[in-house]
Amino acid sequence: MCRQVLCASFARGRITALRRTLAERVAGEGLGGRRLEDFVVAVNEVITNAVLHGGGGGTVRVWWQHGRLWCEVADEGPGMGSWSSALPPPSGFEAGGRGLWLVRLLCEHVTIVSGPVGTTVTFSVTRG
Structure with a gap:
């Protein structure tokens, strides 16, 4: 059984309200x-990436299953180009x-599907 919690579009300037x-x-x-804090941080990071690198906005859907x-x-957006699913930790003090x-540290079942017509990132956490 699937129970929807949130389905919304987002764009620059609306991230704080959505969070x-x-x-x-x-x-x-x-x-x-x-668990709540980690989940909200993960969602925030992915929607921020979508705004900055994925065409300026997108949709977010959250559900229990x-x-x-x-x-x-x-x-x-234009997709991520070449990327590795084994994302190494960032080096140094780069911004x-x-x-x-x-997201990979804080969540489970992280999948990233990216191509020339956009990127979809899916992840989950347990209730605890």
Whole structure:
């Protein structure tokens, strides 16, 4: 069984409001503490990447399925080009380059599908 928590579009200038709405809805669904914080950080990183590198916006969908909270972020940007699914940790004190690496640390079942018509990132966390 699948229960939708949030489905929304986003764009530059709306990330903060979306992050607040997401945190409220997910907390209302019973995810709390560190798991809630990690999930919100992960979603924020992926939607920020979509705004900065994926055409300026996209859609986010969050749902419960089989005891896991899932998130899917999709954009219609130019795709990621060549990238590795084994994203290494960022080096040094570079600005940026930590978003997807953080998502892999904080979440499970991370998948990235990217091509010339956009990128979709899907990931999940357990209720705890």
